[in-house]
Amino acid sequence: MAEAATASPHRAAERRTVLAICAIATAVCAVFLFVGLRGNVAFVLGLRLSQLLGLVQVAVSAAVSTVIFQTITGNRILSPSIMGLDALYLFCQTVLVFALGGFGYAALPPAWKFSGEVALMMAISLALFLPMLRRRSDMMLMILTGFVLGLMFRSLSALVARLIDPNEFAVLQGASFATFQSLDEGLLAIGAVVTALGTAAAWRARHVLDVIALGRDAAVGLGLDWNRWVTALLSLVACLVATSTALVGPLAFLGLLVVALAERVCGTRGHGFLLPAAAGVAVIVLVGAQALARLGFGGAVVVSVVVEFVGGLVFLALLFSRRHG
Numbered sequence: 666m667a668e669a670a671t672a673s674p675h676r677a678a679e680r681r682t683v684l685a686i687c688a689i690a691t692a693v694c695a696v697f698l699f700v701g702l703r704g705n706v707a708f709v710l711g712l713r714l715s716q717l718l719g720l721v722q723v724a725v726s727a728a729v730s731t732v733i734f735q736t737i738t739g740n741r742i743l744s745p746s747i748m749g750l751d752a753l754y755l756f757c758q759t760v761l762v763f764a765l766g767g768f769g770y771a772a773l774p775p776a777w778k779f780s781g782e783v784a785l786m787m788a789i790s791l792a793l794f795l796p797m798l799r800r801r802s803d804m805m806l807m808i809l810t811g812f813v814l815g816l817m818f819r820s821l822s823a824l825v826a827r828l829i830d831p832n833e834f835a836v837l838q839g840a841s842f843a844t845f846q847s848l849d850e851g852l853l854a855i856g857a858v859v860t861a862l863g864t865a866a867a868w869r870a871r872h873v874l875d876v877i878a879l880g881r882d883a884a885v886g887l888g889l890d891w892n893r894w895v896t897a898l899l900s901l902v903a904c905l906v907a908t909s910t911a912l913v914g915p916l917a918f919l920g921l922l923v924v925a926l927a928e929r930v931c932g933t934r935g936h937g938f939l940l941p942a943a944a945g946v947a948v949i950v951l952v953g954a955q956a957l958a959r960l961g962f963g964g965a966v967v968v969s970v971v972v973e974f975v976g977g978l979v980f981l982a983l984l985f986s987r988r989h990g
Contacts, residue, residue, distance in 0.1 A: 679938045682931050686945035693949050694721070697956040718853055720955060722860045723909045723916075724923070724947035729867050730905035731920030732936065732943050736874050737895050741928070742983040744921040749815030750906045751915035753789055756818040757782045759825045767833030775851040779911060783859075787903040794899060856908045863905045864944070870898070871936040878934060918976020923947040925979050 697720075698713050731744045745751070761782065762770045770778070793814060797806075826834060867874075873894055876884045885891050909916065927943040928934065954972060 679931055679933055679935070683938055683942050683945070686927075686930065686942050686949070690945040690948040690952075693953045693956065697952050700956070701960055715853060716955075717952065718857065719912050720952050721948055722853070722856045723913050724919075724951040725864055725944045726856075726860050726905040726909040727916065727920040728923050728927075728943035728947035729864050729940060730902045730909075731924045732940055733867060733874065733898050734902050734920075735924065736878050736936070737898055739878075739880065741925070742921070742980060743811065744918070744924075745902050745906045746915065746917040746920065747815075747980070748794070748811030749818055750786070750790060750903065751910045751917070752815040752818035752822070754782065754786050754907050754910045755915060756822045756825075757785045757789075759822040759829075762833060763825050763829055767830070767835075770833075776855050779852060779855055779907070782911070783904055783907045786907050787900050790903045791896060791899060795896065852908075852911050856912055859904055859908045863901055863908075864940075866901055867940060870894075871940060874898075874936040878936075916973065918973050918980055919947070919951070921983075922972065922976035922979050923950055925983060926950070 694717060697717055698710065702709055727746075734745045734748070735741055735743055761778070765773070797810065873889065876887055876889050877891075877894065877898075879887075881891055923946045924939075924943045927939060927946045930946070931938050931942045933939065950972070
């Protein structure tokens with residue numbers, strides 16, 4: 666009874682924290698939409714609304730995929746991008762341009778193109794990461810493997826890009842660098858569907874994620890089908906990473922940054938609180954940074970560079986804190 670009485674106020678505090686994060690995220694989105702409107706208000710508002718939709722998709726996809734990936738790998742300093750999944754997506758795009766040509770690639774319907782890239786990415790990521798998860802590889806080996814895989818995929822992309830006709834190479838340039846100014850509007854609708862379904866699936870699996878966080882042996886002892894759930898969750902991570910990368914390009918440290926901030930604010934790894942908190946913090950960071958860059962610096966600041974720099978510092982801080990902890 667005493668433990669239940671102690672847990673109840675703690676859960677209430679966590680719930681209030683999550684609601685506060687969601688309220689701040691909503692306010693930041695309102696500032697992004699309505700502050701500084703000039704000229705043709707309807708036209709500008711439409712542009713901002715489509716950009717906001719893309720930013721929210723990227724933020725939620727990065728946050729949810731990182732929470733899931735950290736849970737199934739069993740440590741807090743890994744993210745799908747650090748493990749090379751965004752580089753894998755760009756490699757898949759490069760191979761498609763090489764195989765189909767620039768005109769053939771551009772003529773593909775966005776839904777078909779996205780579906781094919783996601784399917785290829787899921788197959789390759791499962792083949793690469795499932796053996797490591799089943800062997801329960803140690804953290805440093807997984808980090809090293811992720812960096813090596815990311816470097817390998819980027820090198821292969823560069824090699825294939827050199828074989829592409831220079832006139833067709835421009836098709837790849839937009840996908841090679843993260844940018845929040847020119848989102849791929851052709852993918853907004855399908856990206857919204859994938860993000861919504863993926864987030865809903867992660868929310869439904871929040872209690873399973875809590876069990877997985879206990880470790881493989883404890884989860885299997887509690888009756889969880891470990892291999893089936895890890896395969897399904899890793900496929901979900903691949904879909905979400907593909908969505909965010911397709912919209913804005915690769916972002917290595919965004920997910921790691923927002924999940925670390927959400928953990929610090931909420932003080933819990935319970936997925937019923939961490940998933941919405943991480944998504945809300947991601948929206949605050951990404952949309953807020955873009956609004957600040959536009960309103961305070963006239964668009965002169967490249968938000969992706971700032972986010973990656975701060976996220977890299979957070980990664981190093983987490984790495985050194987674990988080594989000295």
